[in-house]
Every structure is written in C-alpha cells, then in structure tokens.
Amino acid sequence: MSKLTKKQKAQVGKVDTNKLYPLADALGLVKEFANAKFDESIDVAVQLGIDAKKSDQVVRGAVVLPNGTGKTKRVAVFAQGSKAEEAKAAGADVVGMDDLAAMVKAGDLPFDVVIAA
Structure with missing residues (x-):
C-alpha cells in the first residue's frame, strides 16, 4: 500500500470507519474533503440485498437529472x-x-x- 500524504492522514483521522454515517453527514464529509480545482464527482454503490435471478426482484427505474445531461438533442x-x-x-x-x-x-x-x- 502506498504512503498517505499529510492531507490524506488528516482526512482519515476525521472519519470513523466503524460508524455508519447518515447521507447528509457523508455528503458533508465529501464536500469538506474536496481539494481539487475542478468540480469533483463521487460514485455511489448501493447494496439492495435482492436476488437478481428472481424475476420478481428486478429493480428498474429512471431518474430525471435537475440540470439535464448538458447536451441538446437535434x-x-x-x-x-x-x-x-x-x-x-x-x-x-x-x-x-x-x-x-x-x-x-x-x-x-x-x-x-x-x-x-
């Protein structure tokens, strides 16, 4: 494993790895840790606890983004x-x-x- 920088060590010290954070608190930590000069993105993994092999447990849906995708259709x-x-x-x-x-x-x-x- 690579060594942590000073900033990374400070960030790791602020997070309790054994604690489950509410969504609002987790997003607050992510915003606090942002240090790039551009808009950073985050990935979210959700464990639904379903069996995808069973047809009655399939999850489907669509989300309308508040600002669109940024591209206009011709x-x-x-x-x-x-x-x-x-x-x-x-x-x-x-x-x-x-x-x-x-x-x-x-x-x-x-x-x-x-x-x-």
Whole structure:
C-alpha cells in the first residue's frame, strides 16, 4: 500500500470507519474533503440485498437529472404542409421530406432524433 500524504492522514483521522454515517453527514464529509480545482464527482454503490435471478426482484427505474445531461438533442422531422409548420413551431431543427431524405442518403446527419409525421 502506498504512503498517505499529510492531507490524506488528516482526512482519515476525521472519519470513523466503524460508524455508519447518515447521507447528509457523508455528503458533508465529501464536500469538506474536496481539494481539487475542478468540480469533483463521487460514485455511489448501493447494496439492495435482492436476488437478481428472481424475476420478481428486478429493480428498474429512471431518474430525471435537475440540470439535464448538458447536451441538446437535434430533431429532424419528416413532414409536409401544415405538419411541417407545426414541427418548426415546436422547435424541430430540420424539417422536410424529399430534401431531408436526400441528406440522409448523402450521409449528412445534422440530427440525433428523427420523427415521421
């Protein structure tokens, strides 16, 4: 095992390894120990105590991040006439029919999601 630095020794001295910390206290310690000049991230491992082989104990879910992922999706819509106008008004980046199909055939893909109306 590598030797601990002075900062690491001070941090280890503040944490009782035999104690279970409530989430708020644990996050407070993590924020207190942060010493980098950038926004640090943490990993969380949760032990659920389930048997994944049993179909009735499967855990599934989705979480909506408060600030999103930071990436915006570019949307293309295959539509004509009034539907094309509706798509533009709704915020579609690329709207068309034959011209959009030609772009796809040419390999020019300025979008992430395609909708056909």
